[in-house]
Amino acid sequence: MTGIIETEGVTKRFAGVPAVDGVSLSVSSGEIFGLLGPNAAGKSTMIRLLAGILNIDGGSARVLGHDLVIEREKIKSEIGYVAQSFALYPELTVAENLEFYSAIYTPISREKQQLLLKQFGLQRFAAQRAGLLSGGYKRRLSIACALAHDPQLIFLDEPTAGIDPVTRRELWERFYELAALGKTLFVTTHYMEEAERCNRLAFLHRGRVVAEGTLATIISSFTGHSVYSVASAHNAALAAGLLAMPEVLLLNQFGDRLRVITDSSLTPESLQRVVRRHCDAAIELVEPDIEDVFMALTHERGRK
Amino acid sequence: MRHVLALMKKEFLQLQRDPRLIGYIIMAPVVLLILFGLALKLEPENVKMAYVDRDQSMFSELIKTNIWNEGYFQLYEVADEAAIIRDIRDGRARAGLYIDGNFSAELTDNKQPTVHMYVDGTMPSLATAMDNKKAAITDDKVSSQMYFLEPDSENITIAPEPFLLDMQILFNPEKRETWFFLPGVIGVLIMQVALILTGTAIVREKENNTLEQLIVSPITRIEFILGKILPYVLIAFADFYFILALGWLLFDLPMPASHMSLFGLGLVYVSGLIALGLVISTLSQTQQQAIFLSIFVLIPSILLSGFIFPIEAMPTYIQPVAYLLPFTYFVEIIRGLLIKGSDLAVLVPAYAALAGFAAVFIAISIIRFRKTLG
Structure with a gap:
């Protein structure tokens, strides 16, 4: 396991306010690393720092074995970057966009370009203007363009945001294929289900890493909390009653089930008592899932 | 209507948050207005005029003074006629004046001497304005001064036009x-x-x-x-x-x-x-x-x-x-x-x-x- 990305206390401030605050990460070769966090957690800033778009204000980082600050030019040709927004030329056709992005690195043959278009299901749009593509296809084209120079490390900033589930699944298949070829993928997301697709994860909250590891280790390290499922549809009185308990951390409504994340000092009996006051719903102690952990971690920090 | 107002409010908020746009919207018109308000004058002023006065008489002096007093020209002396043309070509002067050596002699003999003027034709507005100014230089007021009383002579006849003005447009004669x-x-x-x-x-x-x-x-x-x-x-x-x-x-x-x-x-x-x-x-x-x-x-x-x-x-x-x-x-x-x-x-x-x-x-x-x- 060689560290493809190694960061140590990376910090970035905007107008004095830290957006990324002392982040230390380690990403290994061939893995899909997921950076999770709510909006404004600093995910995009982190990815843009690592891709060399922004300069780091503090700390140090090595990407592909090169110092991010001193050897930035050496890194550039080995990485691919897919921005959150579609970085395409709307006036150019799909094929022209790909050709341009391949041309600014090491140009690849027409055959390889065709192959890439085919892999991303774009071949029938090859002659169409990129600006006329739907969101899903624009995303496919953005990713294809970032892959044109066969990078070793690919940064994907929310690659599936606003994309339908079918396209999302197809894109993830491509990501797994790339990982299988030994490429490293660094992905930001705020979709919890996508977190489960990553090999390893880091939770970013207010610019700091609040948890890091595989899905299983992150969930298993989520100690000191209990998660209950209450069989109740939305009930404002119940919610108010529960939140009034000092041990209740937060609530999350899923249709006719309410997830209650509590301090583990809270007994099921006392929870049941409070629920009974409002309705006759059954409570059940459940295994925490990634979303519970995510909510609890970001919430806890928020309160302090 | 409520939607329109909401949109307008949002638009103004956006403008307000973009300090550069404020500059474009307010500063630019102000600066342009001031500049053009001050500068837009079609009447030529302070036109540089190179002159050669070979006559050096009271009369030639009178002509130059009259031209000065028109307020449009700034006269300066050059060596010869060729220098006038050269200065106009090189942009040092826009106009020129040449008064011949026997101007006052011919004037007193009622021979209607000619004063030569040159104007830069690449600026048609100037050439046109000069055409209009020409009359002012040769009008009655000037003409009436174009003699001197000889104590012995009883009767002097002054020609209606004691001298002629020849204006030559250089470089773009058709204006x-x-x-x-x-x-x-x-x-x-x-x-x-x-x-x-x-x-x-x-x-x-x-x-x-x-x-x-x-x-x-x-x-x-x-x-x-x-x-x-x-x-x-x-x-x-x-x-x-x-x-x-x-x-x-x-x-x-x-x-x-x-x-x-x-x-x-x-x-x-x-x-x-x-x-x-x-x-x-x-x-x-x-x-x-x-x-x-x-x-x-x-x-x-x-x-x-x-x-x-x-x-x-x-x-x-x-x-x-x-x-x-x-x-x-x-x-x-x-x-x-x-x-x-x-x-x-x-x-x-x-x-x-x-x-x-x-x-x-x-x-x-x-x-x-x-x-x-x-």
Whole structure:
């Protein structure tokens, strides 16, 4: 396991306010690393720092074995970057966009370009203007363009945001294929289900890493909390009653089930008592899932 | 209606949050208004007139004084008639006056001597104005003074026109407005293309978010700048020759003897403007802002450069603005080259000024780029 990305206390401030605050990460070769966090957690800033778009204000980082600050030019040709927004030329056709992005690195043959278009299901749009593509296809084209120079490390900033589930699944298949070829993928997301697709994860909250590891280790390290499922549809009185308990951390409504994340000092009996006051719903102690952990971690920090 | 109001409110909020736009919307009109309000005077004033007075008499002095008192001319003496023509060609003077050595002798003999005036025909507005001024110089008030009382003589007959004024229009004798405007128009069009195209070309990358994609690529800053501006350098150059050719074909615009001097003009002018376009692009976040800034450069250039109104006719406190505009020097050079056939040596300072502007704009654009992409 060689560290493809190694960061140590990376910090970035905007107008004095830290957006990324002392982040230390380690990403290994061939893995899909997921950076999770709510909006404004600093995910995009982190990815843009690592891709060399922004300069780091503090700390140090090595990407592909090169110092991010001193050897930035050496890194550039080995990485691919897919921005959150579609970085395409709307006036150019799909094929022209790909050709341009391949041309600014090491140009690849027409055959390889065709192959890439085919892999991303774009071949029938090859002659169409990129600006006329739907969101899903624009995303496919953005990713294809970032892959044109066969990078070793690919940064994907929310690659599936606003994309339908079918396209999302197809894109993830491509990501797994790339990982299988030994490429490293660094992905930001705020979709919890996508977190489960990553090999390893880091939770970013207010610019700091609040948890890091595989899905299983992150969930298993989520100690000191209990998660209950209450069989109740939305009930404002119940919610108010529960939140009034000092041990209740937060609530999350899923249709006719309410997830209650509590301090583990809270007994099921006392929870049941409070629920009974409002309705006759059954409570059940459940295994925490990634979303519970995510909510609890970001919430806890928020309160302090 | 509520929706419209909500939209309007949102729009004003957006404007309010964009300090640059405030500058464009408020500052630009204020500055332009002041500049043009002060500078727009069609009547020529402070026109430099080179004179040779071979007569050196009371009468020739009277003529010069009358011309001074018209308030339009500033007279200065040169050595001979050839020097008058040379000064007008080289732009040191717009007009000339020549009074022959036997003027007073002929005048007293009632022989109707002739006073020669010259005017720069490349400025038809000036030539026309001079035509009108001519009468003022030879009118009755002047004529009535054109004798001296000889104590012995009882009766002096004064001719209705004691002397004649011969006005010669140099360089553009037909006072063709097209010849006056066309060389400048070439510059305006090039300016438009170079500024607006270059200005928006890079801003478009920002708007499409493609700039970021280029930053992560191995493309260097210099490659990026060159790759972005060279197309527009070529377009602007092609336009330069295209418009010149059109002027030649449609309006008989003369071509200069030296094609290198024309090429050199295109080179310093276009490169300066493209660099200015780059500076504009670094100051703008959207294409609208870039276009607005370009217009902010374009309009004073058109009005204050001597393209329409002679610079010397502008109030002295406005004149420095004219000399801060590259277009001023372009107009001077291209009129010199195409219409007056000026010596290249005379135009060297203007060429140097244009080259200086280009160097300054290129330096600023590189510094600005370091900041925005850094």
